[in-house]
Amino acid sequence: MPTHSTIMVTGGAGFIGSHTCVELLGHGYEVIVVDDYSNSSPQVVSRIQRVAGRFLGAVYEVDLRDRRTLSSVFDRHHVDAVVHFAGKKAAGESALIPIEYYDVNIGGTTALLAAMQEHGVHQLVFSSSSSIHGDIDKGPPTEQDPDRPSNPYAASKWTCEQMLADVCRLRPEYTVLSLRYVNPVGTHPSGLLGGAPPGEPAHLRPSVAGMGVGGRERIVAIGGGKSAAATSGVRDGIHVMDVAEAHRIALEHLDDSTGLRVFNLGVGSGTSVFELLMAFGEVSGRTTPYEVVDPQPGDVAERVADPGATTRERGRRAARDFAALCRDTWCFHRLNPTGCAG
Numbered sequence: 001m002p003t004h005s006t007i008m009v010t011g012g013a014g015f016i017g018s019h020t021c022v023e024l025l026g027h028g029y030e031v032i033v034v035d036d037y038s039n040s041s042p043q044v045v046s047r048i049q050r051v052a053g054r055f056l057g058a059v060y061e062v063d064l065r066d067r068r069t070l071s072s073v074f075d076r077h078h079v080d081a082v083v084h085f086a087g088k089k090a091a092g093e094s095a096l097i098p099i100e101y102y103d104v105n106i107g108g109t110t111a112l113l114a115a116m117q118e119h120g121v122h123q124l125v126f127s128s129s130s131s132i133h134g135d136i137d138k139g140p141p142t143e144q145d146p147d148r149p150s151n152p153y154a155a156s157k158w159t160c161e162q163m164l165a166d167v168c169r170l171r172p173e174y175t176v177l178s179l180r181y182v183n184p185v186g187t188h189p190s191g192l193l194g195g196a197p198p199g200e201p202a203h204l205r206p207s208v209a210g211m212g213v214g215g216r217e218r219i220v221a222i223g224g225g226k227s228a229a230a231t232s233g234v235r236d237g238i239h240v241m242d243v244a245e246a247h248r249i250a251l252e253h254l255d256d257s258t259g260l261r262v263f264n265l266g267v268g269s270g271t272s273v274f275e276l277l278m279a280f281g282e283v284s285g286r287t288t289p290y291e292v293v294d295p296q297p298g299d300v301a302e303r304v305a306d307p308g309a310t311t312r313e314r315g316r317r318a319a320r321d322f323a324a325l326c327r328d329t330w331c332f333h334r335l336n337p338t339g340c341a342g
C-alpha cells in the first residue's frame with residue numbers, strides 16, 4: 001500500500017491506536033481517526049499531532065455502532081484501508097458485563113464492515129488477541145493451535161475473526177490481516193502518549209506504573225502461574241511502538257495476497273507480575289505493595305505467543321527490550337499522573 005494512502009484508524013485515540021497514528025503519520029500516510037472516547041480523551045489527538053509533527057487528516061467522535069454517522073464519515077473521505085482497534089479489551093471486566101463486550105466488539109466490527117462494503121473499501125488490519133487461544137497446556141501457541149477462548153472478551157475477538165474469515169472466503173475482493181497480540185506495553189519515549197483510560201486501569205501495565213504516582217493502593221496479582229520461575233501470572237510483553245510498527249508493515253503487505261491471514265505479535269517469552277513489579281521499582285525508585293489472589297473465571301495464568309510466523313514471513317522481530325518498555329512507561333506516568341486527560 002503506497003505511503004500516501006488514506007487510512008481510517010478506529011480507536012485511534014486509544015493506547016495502541018494513538019501510537020499507530022504516530023507511526024503512520026511518520027511514514028506519510030493520511031490518517032482519519034474515528035473514536036467515541038469511551039476509553040480515551042480528545043486531548044490525545046493534539047498529542048498525536050505534536051509527537052508526529054503532522055496533522056491528522058480528520059478526527060470524528062463516533063460510536064462505531066452508529067451506522068448512519070459512520071457511513072457519513074466514509075462519504076467524506078476516500079479511504080484506502082482501515083486499521084480497526086476500537087473495542088473493549090479487559091478479559092476480567094468481560095466476565096462481569098458480557099453483553100456489552102459482544103455488543104461493542106462484534107456489533108462495532110459488523111457496523112464497520114457494513115460501512116466498508118457500502119463504500120467499496122475492502123482492506124482491513126484487525127486488532128485481535130492471543131487470548132483466543134485460552135489457557136493451553138503446551139508452550140507458546142502458534143497461529144495453527146486450536147482456539148479456546150475462555151472469556152467473553154476472547155470469544156468476541158474469536159467471533160470477529162470467524163466473521164472476517166467468512167467475508168474473505170465468500171467475497172474474494174477482501175483482504176484482511178489479523179494481528180493477535182498478547183500484551184502491548186511501554187509508551188512512546190516522548191512521554192506524551194500512553195493511554196488515558198478514565199477510572200481504574202484494567203490492565204497491569206498502567207496499574208503498576210500508576211501506583212508510583214498516586215494510583216491505586218496495591219497491585220492485585222493473580223496466583224497459580226504454571227511457570228517454575230514465577231508464582232504470579234506470566235505475560236509476554238511487546239513494546240507498543242513495535243506493535244504500532246507491525247500495523248504499518250501489515251498495511252504495506254495487504255496487497256501481497258487476498259483472504260484472511262492471521263499473525264501472532266509478541267516477544268515470545270514471558271515476564272511474571274513480580275518481575276514486572278521489581279523492574280518498575282528499579283526505574284521509579286519506589287516499592288509497589290501487592291497482594292496475591294486466586295484466579296477468577298476467565299483468568300489465564302500464562303500467556304506468551306509464538307511470533308515465529310511473523311518473523312519468518314516478515315523477517316522482523318520486536319526490536320525494543322524490557323528495560324525500554326519499563327523506562328518509557330515510567331516516563332509517561334511520571335509526566336502524566338492522571339493520563340493524557342490530566
Ligand SMILES: NC(=O)c1ccc[n+]([C@@H]2O[C@H](COP(=O)([O-])OP(=O)(O)OC[C@H]3O[C@@H](n4cnc5c(N)ncnc54)[C@H](O)[C@@H]3O)[C@@H](O)[C@H]2O)c1
Pocket residue numbers: 010011012013014015016017034035036037038039040041062063064065084085086087088089104108127128129130180181182183184195203
Ligand atoms: N492492550 C492490550 O493488552 C491488548 C491486547 C490484545 C489485543 N488488544 C486489542 O487492541 C485494541 C486496542 O487496544 P488498546 O489497548 O489500545 O485499547 P484502548 O481502550 O486504549 O483503545 C480502544 C479505543 O477504542 C475506543 N472505542 C471503544 N469502543 C468504541 C466504539 N464503540 N466506537 C468508537 N470507538 C470506540 C476507545 O475510546 C479507545 O480510544 C482492542 O481492540 C483490544 O481488544 C489489546
